[in-house]
Amino acid sequence: MFQLPAGWLIDRFGVKRMLVASCFAAGAIICGMYFASSLPIASAVLFLGGFGYGCFPAVATKALLLWFPPTERGTAVGLQQTSINAAGIITAVSLPILAGVLGWRFGFIGVGVFSIVVAFVVYVFYREVSVERVGPFARRKSSLADLREVVFNRNILLVSASCIGFMAVDYCLTTYLVIYLTESVGLAVALAGVFLALTNIGGLIGKLFFGVMSDRFFGGSRKKPLLVAGFVMLTVSVAVQAVSPTSPGWLIALVFGVFGFSAIGWGGMNLILVSESTRKENSGLAMGFSLMILLIGNIAGPPIFGYIVDVTGSYSPAWWFLTACSVGAVALMLLVRERKEE
Numbered sequence: 001m002f003q004l005p006a007g008w009l010i011d012r013f014g015v016k017r018m019l020v021a022s023c024f025a026a027g028a029i030i031c032g033m034y035f036a037s038s039l040p041i042a043s044a045v046l047f048l049g050g051f052g053y054g055c056f057p058a059v060a061t062k063a064l065l066l067w068f069p070p071t072e073r074g075t076a077v078g079l080q081q082t083s084i085n086a087a088g089i090i091t092a093v094s095l096p097i098l099a100g101v102l103g104w105r106f107g108f109i110g111v112g113v114f115s116i117v118v119a120f121v122v123y124v125f126y127r128e129v130s131v132e133r134v135g136p137f138a139r140r141k142s143s144l145a146d147l148r149e150v151v152f153n154r155n156i157l158l159v160s161a162s163c164i165g166f167m168a169v170d171y172c173l174t175t176y177l178v179i180y181l182t183e184s185v186g187l188a189v190a191l192a193g194v195f196l197a198l199t200n201i202g203g204l205i206g207k208l209f210f211g212v213m214s215d216r217f218f219g220g221s222r223k224k225p226l227l228v229a230g231f232v233m234l235t236v237s238v239a240v241q242a243v244s245p246t247s248p249g250w251l252i253a254l255v256f257g258v259f260g261f262s263a264i265g266w267g268g269m270n271l272i273l274v275s276e277s278t279r280k281e282n283s284g285l286a287m288g289f290s291l292m293i294l295l296i297g298n299i300a301g302p303p304i305f306g307y308i309v310d311v312t313g314s315y316s317p318a319w320w321f322l323t324a325c326s327v328g329a330v331a332l333m334l335l336v337r338e339r340k341e342e
Helices: 003-013 015-035 039-053 056-067 070-102 104-125 131-137 144-151 154-183 189-217 223-242 249-263 269-275 280-294 296-312 316-334
Strands: none
Touching (some): 003 015, 056 269, 144 280, 154 189, 154 249, 189 269
C-alpha cells in the first residue's frame, strides 16, 4: 500500500532522507513486536512495519540510478539485489539461535535494532549526488500530471502486469518448496531445507548474471534479460513435474537451482526498465507505482497455489498454475517497447 506514496516521497525529498527514514521507521516499528501479546496486535505491528519496508525497493534502486550511468546500472542493481538473498541466509542461520536462547521476541528486537543502526550508518556515510550531476534527477515536487503520466504509461503497466506473474512464481516456489519436498517427494525436512538454500543461491547467481548480461551483452536492454529469465522459468516449471521420490539428489538440486536462478534471479531488471520508461524526475514515482502492482503476485500467488493443492490433493496442478503464470509474464513482457536511454 505504501509503494506509490513512497515513490512520490523519494522524488520529493531525495534518496538519503527517505533511505534513513525508511530504515529507522521499519526498525523502530518491528521492535514493537517485543510487546505484542496477541495475534491481532502482532499483525498490526507487522502491517505498520510494512510502511517502512515499502519505501526500500524504490529508494535503493533510485540511489543506484543516480550514481551509475546506464551502461553500469544492470550490474549495480543486480549486485544490490543479492543483498536480499544474503539477508535471508544470514537471518535463517542467526534468528533461530537468538530466538532459541533468548526467546522469539528478541529475534524481532535483533532485526529492528540492526535496521536502526543501518539508518545511522546511512545518515553518516551516504553522500547525495550533486544537483549539477543528476540534472533532471534533482528532487522536486511531483504533480497530479506526473502521476497521470506514470499511471497511464503503457510500458510501466505492461512491465508491472508481467511481473505479477514473475512474483507469483517466485513466492510460490520459496513458500512451498520445503513442504512439497517433504510431503510429495518424501525428503527429510533438513534435507529439503538444503534444497531451499540451493534455490536461493541460484537466485543470487541469477541476479548477478542477468545484471551483467544486461550491461555487457544486451547493450543496456533490461527487457531481454527478463525475457530470458521468463523463458527459463517457464521451461523449469514444466520440468519440475518430473521430480519424484525416485529422483536422484543431483537432479533435484539441478531443477530447483535453475528454478531459483530464473524465478528469483530476475529481480531488479524490472525496476530499471520501469525507471527508464518515463522521465528521469519521475523515476521514484514510477518504481513505486510498479511495485504496488507487481506485489499482487506475492500476495495472491501463494494462497492460490495452496488452495489448488488442497482441492486437488496433488502438487501437479499447482505447478501447472506456475507454468500459466510464467506464460502470462513472458507474453506481457514481449509487448513492452523498450526505449534506449543515453
